Amino acid sequence: MKINFLDLKELNSMPSGNNGGNDILTEYLIGRMFDIHMESSQTVWDRKMFDEELKREGSGFLICYSDSGDADGGDNRLALKKFTEKDIDPALKIGLQSLIAGFFIYYNVLDEMHILDITVSKEIQSKGVGSLMLSTVIKKNSEAAGIKYFFLEVRTSNITAINLYKKFGFKIFMLRKNYYEDNGEDALCMVKES
């Protein structure tokens, strides 16, 4: 199976044409992102926050998808392997039949990127998709957008996410006590210099 990335801000900024195709696709993709978010994230955004973030100047949305995620076994094949850069297929075109594997939302201001959310669909976590999304966003933004610092907050209990960030050179610089409203959990603030 091949995977690819879609820049949703780019899609959203294109003219939609007479049939409103891009608007329909954007609406569908936000819906799928919201589903993945609800099944996998502990920090809950409501659906409206996705729409608002998409409109905000400086925000970025990367969607990871595959076109081989059809009903007859595509999902099962996903679970069998670990993804690496050679699985990326630049020729794919996203459509309503595509399987959405995960997404990444960030916000750029001056030379800083603030990572707002990175989530991989539950059934394919720990297969390398999170790493591919993070490396793609870091590479693209440090070269083209002149981003020097990458910031994020993560729950102290979220060992998988902390391991992912450490793998890419993020360092802890501060602990925010009682940061998360749902359970009063502390947040680790992490930064990476490009």
Ligand SMILES: CC(C)(COP(=O)(O)OP(=O)(O)OC[C@H]1O[C@@H](n2cnc3c(N)ncnc32)[C@H](O)[C@@H]1OP(=O)(O)O)[C@@H](O)C(=O)NCCC(=O)NCCS
């Ligand atoms: C956090 C998340 C995005 C990581 O994406 P992923 O595709 O599962 O991660 P990867 O397979 O690329 O693994 C990246 C690193 O994380 C660590 N990791 C992966 N799965 C792990 C697990 N089950 N337990 C501990 N560490 C794990 C490893 O260090 C791994 O690197 P390695 O494979 O080179 O050793 C994903 O698990 C997720 O969506 N979690 C729910 C949402 C969330 O918590 N998002 C983060 C908010 S701050």
